[in-house]
Amino acid sequence: MEHARSSLVLPAAVWLAIVVPALCGCHDRYAPAPPTAGPAPISITPPLRRLRRLSSREYDNVVRDLLGDGSRPASGFLADSYPNGYDNGSAGLTLQSDQVVAYQVAAEALAARALAGNRERVLGACNPADTADGEAVCLDAVLSSFAARAYRRPLTASETQRLRDVFQVERPQNTFDGALQTVLEVILQSPQFLYREELGVMDALAAGPGARIDLTDHEVASELSFLITGSIPDAELWAAVEQGQFATPAERHAQALRLLATPEARGAIGAFLHQWLATRRLATLSKSAEVYPTFTADLASSMTAELDGFFDEVLWKRTGSLRELFTSPHSFADAALGRLYGVEVPEQPGFQAVTLDPELRPGILTRAGFLAVHADTDSSGPIPRGVFILSAMVCHAPSPPPPNIPPPPPPTDTGGPRTTRQRFDQHVSNGSCAACHNQIDGIGFGFEAYDGIGAYRQLDNGLPVDSRGTVVGLGALDGDFSGAGELAARLAGSRALSDCFARQVYRYALGQVEGANEDIGWLTSASSPDARMTDLLLAIVDSPAFTRRSFE
Amino acid sequence: MTFRRRALLQALAASPLTLPIARWLRAQAAPTATPAPKRLVIFMQNNGTQQANFWPGAGSTELRSPILDGLFTNPSTGDANGLAAKTNLIKGVYVPFDLNGTNGNQHDMGFARMFTGERLLPVGEAPWGGGPSVDQLLARAWGIDTLTLAVLASQSEPWPKPNFDHRESFSYLAPATLKHPRTDPLAVFKYLFPGTSAGVAHRTSVLDAVAANLAEVSDRLGPAERAKLDQHLTSIRSVERRLAAQPHCQAPPRPTDYLALDPMAEVSEDTYIPQMVDDLIDLAVLALTCGLTRIATMQFGYGGGRWRFAWENVNLNLHDEVAHFDTSDEGSSPENTGHLVRANHYYASRVARLATALDAIPEGDGTMLDNTLVVWGNEQGRGDHSQDNIPIVLIGKAGGAIARGGRVIDLGRQVFNRLGCTILNVMGQEVAGFGDVPDCGPFQGLL
Numbered sequence: 001m002e003h004a005r006s007s008l009v010l011p012a013a014v015w016l017a018i019v020v021p022a023l024c025g026c027h028d029r030y031a032p033a034p035p036t037a038g039p040a041p042i043s044i045t046p047p048l049r050r051l052r053r054l055s056s057r058e059y060d061n062v063v064r065d066l067l068g069d070g071s072r073p074a075s076g077f078l079a080d081s082y083p084n085g086y087d088n089g090s091a092g093l094t095l096q097s098d099q100v101v102a103y104q105v106a107a108e109a110l111a112a113r114a115l116a117g118n119r120e121r122v123l124g125a126c127n128p129a130d131t132a133d134g135e136a137v138c139l140d141a142v143l144s145s146f147a148a149r150a151y152r153r154p155l156t157a158s159e160t161q162r163l164r165d166v167f168q169v170e171r172p173q174n175t176f177d178g179a180l181q182t183v184l185e186v187i188l189q190s191p192q193f194l195y196r197e198e199l200g201v202m203d204a205l206a207a208g209p210g211a212r213i214d215l216t217d218h219e220v221a222s223e224l225s226f227l228i229t230g231s232i233p234d235a236e237l238w239a240a241v242e243q244g245q246f247a248t249p250a251e252r253h254a255q256a257l258r259l260l261a262t263p264e265a266r267g268a269i270g271a272f273l274h275q276w277l278a279t280r281r282l283a284t285l286s287k288s289a290e291v292y293p294t295f296t297a298d299l300a301s302s303m304t305a306e307l308d309g310f311f312d313e314v315l316w317k318r319t320g321s322l323r324e325l326f327t328s329p330h331s332f333a334d335a336a337l338g339r340l341y342g343v344e345v346p347e348q349p350g351f352q353a354v355t356l357d358p359e360l361r362p363g364i365l366t367r368a369g370f371l372a373v374h375a376d377t378d379s380s381g382p383i384p385r386g387v388f389i390l391s392a393m394v395c396h397a398p399s400p401p402p403p404n405i406p407p408p409p410p411p412t413d414t415g416g417p418r419t420t421r422q423r424f425d426q427h428v429s430n431g432s433c434a435a436c437h438n439q440i441d442g443i444g445f446g447f448e449a450y451d452g453i454g455a456y457r458q459l460d461n462g463l464p465v466d467s468r469g470t471v472v473g474l475g476a477l478d479g480d481f482s483g484a485g486e487l488a489a490r491l492a493g494s495r496a497l498s499d500c501f502a503r504q505v506y507r508y509a510l511g512q513v514e515g516a517n518e519d520i521g522w523l524t525s526a527s528s529p530d531a532r533m534t535d536l537l538l539a540i541v542d543s544p545a546f547t548r549r550s551f552e
Numbered sequence: 553m554t555f556r557r558r559a560l561l562q563a564l565a566a567s568p569l570t571l572p573i574a575r576w577l578r579a580q581a582a583p584t585a586t587p588a589p590k591r592l593v594i595f596m597q598n599n600g601t602q603q604a605n606f607w608p609g610a611g612s613t614e615l616r617s618p619i620l621d622g623l624f625t626n627p628s629t630g631d632a633n634g635l636a637a638k639t640n641l642i643k644g645v646y647v648p649f650d651l652n653g654t655n656g657n658q659h660d661m662g663f664a665r666m667f668t669g670e671r672l673l674p675v676g677e678a679p680w681g682g683g684p685s686v687d688q689l690l691a692r693a694w695g696i697d698t699l700t701l702a703v704l705a706s707q708s709e710p711w712p713k714p715n716f717d718h719r720e721s722f723s724y725l726a727p728a729t730l731k732h733p734r735t736d737p738l739a740v741f742k743y744l745f746p747g748t749s750a751g752v753a754h755r756t757s758v759l760d761a762v763a764a765n766l767a768e769v770s771d772r773l774g775p776a777e778r779a780k781l782d783q784h785l786t787s788i789r790s791v792e793r794r795l796a797a798q799p800h801c802q803a804p805p806r807p808t809d810y811l812a813l814d815p816m817a818e819v820s821e822d823t824y825i826p827q828m829v830d831d832l833i834d835l836a837v838l839a840l841t842c843g844l845t846r847i848a849t850m851q852f853g854y855g856g857g858r859w860r861f862a863w864e865n866v867n868l869n870l871h872d873e874v875a876h877f878d879t880s881d882e883g884s885s886p887e888n889t890g891h892l893v894r895a896n897h898y899y900a901s902r903v904a905r906l907a908t909a910l911d912a913i914p915e916g917d918g919t920m921l922d923n924t925l926v927v928w929g930n931e932q933g934r935g936d937h938s939q940d941n942i943p944i945v946l947i948g949k950a951g952g953a954i955a956r957g958g959r960v961i962d963l964g965r966q967v968f969n970r971l972g973c974t975i976l977n978v979m980g981q982e983v984a985g986f987g988d989v990p991d992c993g994p995f996q997g998l999l
Contacts, residue, residue, distance in 0.1 A: 051777040078732050079712075083675035094729050094783040097697045097790045098743065104755060104791070158768060166761050185758050190765040191781060199773065278714060286710055286820040297815075377710075377820075391715075397677065400655045407872045513676045 046212055046548040047518070050090030052196040052511050055080065057087055057271060061231035061264070063110055063188075066150055068118040073106035083513065085504075086275050088226070090511035103189050111184035115177050122146050122184065128176045135176055139167055142180065151192040152232055153218035159192065198223050200549060212548050217246050220547050224252065227509055228259040228537060230268035249542060256541045260534055269534065270311045276392060276504050277364060279307055281373050287453060288378035295372070295453045299336050303369030303454075306332050309351060310367065320532035322501060326363040326492035329356045340368055340455050358485075360449070360456055365389075365488045368454030375452040379411075380420050380460070382444030389443050393491060394474060395500035398436045411461050419460040421448050442470040447484045493529045502527040505536040510545065588916045590951045590979050591840055591924040593906060594667065594687055594849040596722045597899050598659065598857045599871055600932035601943045602892035603881035607643065613958035615639060618893050622900030623907075623945070635907050635947060636958055638921060642944040642995050643962040645971065649939065654679035656718075658939055662931030663722050663855035666942075669972045669987015673728050680718045680728035683987060686972040687847050688725050690979055694846060697790035698723070699839050701740065701832040702733030702851035703825055708858035708869040710820035719855030722931075725783055733851055735818050737807035737831035744835065744844055745803035752795045759788050794844065801842040807831040826863045829902055837909045841920065850906075852899060855931060864894040875935025892935065903928045907947050918949070925950040925978055929971070944971060946998070953978035954998065961997040970995045 054062060056074035063069045078099050082089035114122055124145060126138040143163055148154050155163075163183050170179035187193055198220075200213030215223070221241045225233040233241065237255055240246045246255065259265055274280040282304045287295040309332035314324045333354045338345025341361065343354050356366075364370050374388045375381035391397040408423040409415075427437035446469025451457050458465055469487060470480045477496055481487050491497045502524040506514050514520050526539035540546055605618040615624055615636040624636045647661050652671045654660065656679025664672055670682030684692075691698045700723050704711040713719070723731035734740050763785055770781040808831065810817035810824045817824045829852070836848040853859050858871045868874050874891045883889030903926065911921040928945035932938060946954065972986035974994040985991045 051773065051780055053780075083678065083680070083717075083728060085676075094725050094780050095787050096725065096731060096783075097787040097794075098732075098734065100759075100784075100787045100791045101743065104758070107758075156768075159765065162761060162764055162768075166757075169757075182754070182758060186761045186765070189758065189762045191762075191769045191784065192765060195769070197769070197773075199777070281712075281714065284710070284712070284816075284819055286816055397655070400657060402657070407869075 046545050046550050047510055047512070047515075049199055049549040050512065051199070052088065052090040053080075053095070053194055054196070055082075055087040058226060058230055061229070061268075065231045065234070066121065066146075067110055067114045068121050069110055069113055071109075071113070073110065076106070077102050084507045084511055085513075086272065086508045086511075088508065088511050103194065104185075107185045107188035110188055111181045114184065115181055122180070135171075138176075139164070139180070142183070147187055149232060149238065150187050151190075152196075152222040153216065163187070196222060196226065212550055215547050215549070217241050217244075220252065221246055221255075223546065224256060224541060225259065227540070228256060228268060229262060229264035230271065231264060234259075234262070234264075252541055252547075253538065256538055260537070266312055266316065269315060269537075270308055272508050273311050274304075274307065275508075277370060277373075278388065278392070279304070279369050279373050282369050285373060286377065287372070291378040292451075292453050294340075299340075299453075300369075300372070302334050302337050303367075303372060305334075305351060306337055307364075307367060307369045310364070315533065319530070320534060321530045322498055322533060323492040323529045324363075325533070326365065326488045326497070328363055329358040329361055330354075331356055331361075331367065337368060340453070342456065359483075360485060362485050363488050363492065365447075365484050365491075366450065366454075371447065371450045371454030372452065375454075378452065380448060380450065380452050382420065382424055382441055382447060384444075385447045386440035386442070386444030389491075390440065392504070393500055394477070394494075394496040395503055396474060396496075398440055402432070417461045417463060419448070419463045419465065421445050421460070421466055422463075439473050442472055443487065445469045446481060446487050449483060495528075498527040498529055498531070499524045501533070502536055505533075505540065509537065509540045588923045588951065589846055591846045591920075592687060592690060592975065592979055593836065593840070593847075593924060593926045595899070595903050595906075595926070595928040596663075596666070596849070596851045596931070597929070598663065598853055598855055598931050599875040600878070600935040600938065601896050601930060602878060602883060602889055603934055603941060604883060605889065605893045606896065606943050607641070608960060610960075613637070615641065615958065615960070619896040619900055622897040623904045627901060633904065633908055635904065635911065638911070638948055638957040640946045640954065640957055640998060641960045642946065642966065642971075642998070643941060643960055644965045645942045645944050645968050646933070646965055647939040647942065647968045651679065652682075653677070658937035659856035659931055660718065661939060662942065663719060664724070665987075666929050666931065666968055667722050667972060668724050669969045669989065670727075671988055675728050678715070678718055681722075681724040681730075683724065683727050685722065685724045685731070686975045686986070687723055687849050688731055690976065690981065691847050692786065693981055695786075695789065695793075696846055697787070697794070698731065698847040698849060699740075699744075699836055699845045700731050700733045700849050701836060702735055702854075703828045703832065704733070704735050704854050705816075705818050705821050705825060705828075706853060706858050707820055707822040707860055708872070710816075711818070711854055713854065716854070716856075722851060722855070723849055726779060733849075735828075736811060737828055737835060738809045738811070740832065740835050741804075741807050744839055744842075756792055756795055759792055763788050801838070804834075804838055807835070822860050822862060825859060830905065833902060833906050834909075837906055840910065840924070841913060850902075852902070859895075861891070861895045861898065864898050866891045866894055870895055871935075878935040881934065881941075899928075903945070903947070910948070921947070922949045923951045924948040925954070925975065927971070927975065940965075942968065944995075946974070950978035951980075953980075961995065963996045966995055967992055974998060
């Protein structure tokens with residue numbers, strides 16, 4: 001759950017003034033600060049932090065990178081719900097017993113497979129049979145190296161001792177590998193592995209409310225790699241931290257730039273975009289078989305694959321900007337998508353680069369996967385399309401619908417056939433509905449040239465499609481438009497979109513929704529229609545919000 | 553084999569992991585073993601009932617009505633099944649209108665508040681439950697894990713439904729933290745009856761070491777983080793207990809693998825709903841009978857659900873095309889009322905499936921049902937979002953705490969918080985209030 005955050009912006013000296021008297025028993029918490037040589041003043045209030053449990057996606061990435069195990073065991077985990085809208089949130093996430101069992105089963109299988117097939121990941125070059133004290137040497141190596149990678153920091157003395165005890169109790173009745181496997185199972189089920197602490201030096205908790213707590217270098221490195229690659233620090237980042245080369249803003253920035261160029265970053269940032277755009281729902285999307293007989297699980301996965309390629313193209317091969325994402329006609333299609341888009345693609349497996357009609361298919365808003373997700377199961381869905389653009393793209397969520405909404409009239413009755421638009425037209429003719437639906441439908445109707453699976457159409461229910469729309473109540477975006485292409489161009493160049501995108505990045509990066517009064521101007525100022533989207537990740541890495549937190 | 557078990561227990565004793573479990577729940581000693589432990593079952597439905605066809609006529613102890621006939625009669629003979637004498641209906645229960653700044657509506661007020669007793673909690677603007685629900689409070693007090701079941705699939709609006717994460721479960725572990733229901737009968741079966749005791753000692757030892765790590769991490773964290781780890785530790789302990797417990801009965805045959813029949817069986821298919829509901833209810837009966845849990849909950853669809861009830865010859869989106877039109881207690885049209893009666897009669901008959909099964913198991917001087925409280929709740933009173941006269945059905949004697957049945961208790965309006973208070977009281981937890989009402993007491997006229 002989210003707690004209200006202070007929006008106070010205070011120089012560090014004032015924070016010291018709040019904290020220090022509390023420690024010495026003085027109750028005048030807001031006394032003026034004495035001149036003091038504290039940390040340099042910073043311009044924002046670092047957010048509160050919450051413990052974050054590895055998401056299923058992160059868990060799979062971590063065991064891949066730590067153990068070389070690509071079996072994706074988290075596909076069997078319970079689905080978590082994430083109030084920040086992204087699968088890496090920190091609110092909620094308590095653990096129920098079903099998940100304890102799932103972790104147990106996964107850890108047992110992972111540990112067994114690692115020692116059977118990927119020993120060097122755990123033991124390095126150490127061979128317990130090499131010398132008389134080989135077992136002790138190898139156990140030390142596991143605890144100081146492998147376990148530290150797993151915990152994303154060096155172990156405390158008691159953590160080391162606990163794992164040693166596990167080994168020593170187990171060893172007399174088991175082989176070295178058997179005992180070590182038990183140690184691995186403990187590591188993989190421990191909170192130090194399953195949760196991202198990233199909460200700063202423990203002793204600082206004594207500082208009390210209002211204190212700012214610096215995260216350790218290990219924690220910042222972990223935070224950085226999870227942000228950009230969705231996984232634990234790679235060898236190079238880990239080595240930099242261990243060697244003290246990750247302490248300055250410049251060093252952190254350089255590591256962030258380096259990580260952004262890795263294949264893992266493509267996967268992780270693509271996953272973020274799929275979540276923001278809700279296109280990850282393609283994996284479970286279903287449509288009416290009567291209305292959309294061509295929509296199959298295969299077609300849905302083609303749509304996902306197209307978007308993967310499109311995101312890669314936009315982010316890494318072109319300008320990487322929001323404008324590119326919203327206007328680029330470049331994409332990828334296999335034969336099935338080629339038929340849907342009406343472009344020539346050979347009837348053979350695989351994708352090829354295609355250039356779509358720049359007026360009908362510019363950017364993400366007109367990609368089949370996006371349109372199919374934001375649609376009803378048996379029709380185009382102007383309402384979900386309008387609501388989604390308002391909520392996720394300009395951060396202007398409409399109020400929820402009131403009770404007692406009559407269903408729309410059927411597509412065809414005694415009054416003859418109707419278009420989808422005509423069915424929903426009463427929204428804007430009915431006074432109580434009109435307040436919100438002028439805004440929702442005005443946007444949603446602009447997409448009427450695309451049916452419920454994203455195919456272009458000129459007729460709806462046998463009648464001509466009307467895809468004129470209008471934007472109201474959104475300031476600079478307001479005005480009539482004709483078709484989704486015009487809307488996309490208007491959004492692409494807008495401050496509303498780039499500001500909202502910054503909010504989405506914040507929620508993803510910090511794992512929580514920004515506070516109602518929280519000023520994230522430091523981040524929105526890094527966002528613009530033509531800035532690289534990944535620049536926002538760098539802005540976060542460079543900010544004090546990334547390396548400090550406020551004590552609750 | 554244990555890893556310094558004593559040291560671990562000392563560490564746990566020293567660590568302030570155990571938080572107060574509820575504002576109004578007094579600390580209490582661990583339950584002593586008794587021949588017949590108390591048990592709790594909660595059924596939760598959405599979209600209200602049909603008022604004129606739910607409540608029995610005044611003075612009747614048979615509690616018959618078109619909807620309740622599904623609960624109180626044998627479906628093959630039409631004869632009374634004996635449950636009425638062990639049942640109390642509470643009339644007049646209401647949920648006050650209070651969105652607390654969320655973007656929710658009455659579905660959420662009923663769904664997320666009924667068993668938590670708390671105001672809605674805005675997360676962003678989404679309406680989440682504001683605290684742990686009564687089943688989870690009791691589970692924590694008893695040191696056990698609940699069996700939390702639901703069928704969420706829906707053809708009209710498949711689950712997961714975008715931006716409605718909060719309607720997945722009425723059951724809450726903590727503020728804004730759902731207890732996720734299990735929805736696949738085969739997975740529930742595998743969880744309840746893992747089939748082997750091999751490795752139990754090994755797993756227990758590993759979990760002991762994990763628990764010690766939890767205690768160590770917890771010691772350095774603030775209260776909010778500590779509460780998360782506290783729940784993690786509770787879950788580990790309940791897994792350990794389940795590993796240690798020998799079921800009192802043989803494993804039943806495996807249920808159907810619905811996901812093999814159709815990968816969308818838990819998402820967008822109405823086809824398997826009745827079978828999955830029955831399988832889950834039967835597994836709940838087994839879990840209770842076999843001593844694998846003492847608390848089971850079963851949720852019919854997600855909050856504000858849209859089942860089509862084709863299996864009851866309705867075949868309409870119940871929320872949009874039926875319930876919303878039920879704009880008066882008498883009903884809006886014979887046809888619409890008929891649809892609602894069929895859907896609600898179905899729910900009644902599923903509650904009966906469990907209650908009659910428990911009533912057929914002798915226990916002590918009576919039956920297992922006599923030591924159980926079965927609650928059948930609803931997120932609304934009437935499908936047009938009325939939050940008045942929400943029907944509350946209490947079946948079973950709760951180990952003697954509820955002495956009489958065969959009653960419609962109608963003492964005017966009673967705030968819904970009394971439901972949680974009633975449940976905790978009859979289950980043996982002395983409380984004066986529940987959720988955000990500190991002193992509402994149990995339902996008037998019940999005890």
